[in-house]
Amino acid sequence: AATMRRSGFDIYWASVGRSGESVARAQEHNLLDAHTVANMCATCEAIVSVCPPHTAVSVAEEVLATGFSGIYLDANAIAPNKAVHIAEMMAAAGVVFVDGSIIGGPAWEPNSTWLYLSGEQAGLVAKFFAEGPLETAVIGDQIGQASALKMCFAAYSKGTTALLSMILAGAEALGVRANLEEQWSRGGSEFAAQTQQRVRRVTAKAWRFEGEMHE
Structure with a gap:
């Protein structure tokens, strides 16, 4: 949203049913409150959907139910x-539908978060994010390409962390975790320490990624 504002667009959101924390963040970044999804769809030329994976279809259906006929980016x-x-x-x-995917955390710094786009009108949507720290790349004209990239990246970044977590748990249960970590550390390797940090960092918020892993 901050990147789109810097790119010269008015950004609306729907506050009905949202938490106090969401309201505070929207106010902090000067988003305009349309109150309801219906009002937002009647006001905006483009809708950007960023929600839990299991609600992506229902959000799209809610937008369509308003009679919206602009541009819809599913990210x-x-x-x-x-x-x-x-x-x-x-x-x-x-x-007009554009497929999108976000890789990285909140885009506060340049070169840290990427929005990948695909679809025949992906170039048009890329202009919404021309300024600001969020990096944007059009990777093709086929719907599904951007989503596929995210799935493959997550399979590596989150999937391998899940595998390492299971390996450590298995080693712990079998009484050889210390031996395994010692073996990982031979030759000056930092793999054991990096694995521990990686597992701790991801498992603290793993519940957020369940839907993504099901996808």
Whole structure:
């Protein structure tokens, strides 16, 4: 949202049903409150959807129910076939659909967070994010490409962390964790220490990634 504001756009959000923390963040970044999704869809030329993966379809349906006919960017961590399904829903209603995926945390610093886009109108949507720290790249004209990249990246970044967690748990249960970590550390390798840090960092917020892993 901050990047789109810097790019010269007015940014609206719907506050109904949202938490006090969400309201505070929206106010901090000077977002305009449309109160309801219906009001937001009636006001805005483009909608950006960023939500838990399991709600991506229902959010799209809620937007379509308002009669929205602009541009819809789905930037959720969803499987490519789900992105295609939502694109078909949007196309049937005359909505321009762009597939997107976000890799990285909140975009406060340049070169830390990337928004990947795909679809015939991906270049148009990229202009929404022309200024600010969020990096944007168009990777193709096919719906599903951006979502596929996110899924493959997450399979490595989060999937391998899950595997390492299971390996450590297994070694602990079998009474050889210290021996395993000693073996990992031979030759001056920092793999054991890096693995511990990685597991601690990710498991503290692992609940947030369950839906993404199901996708």
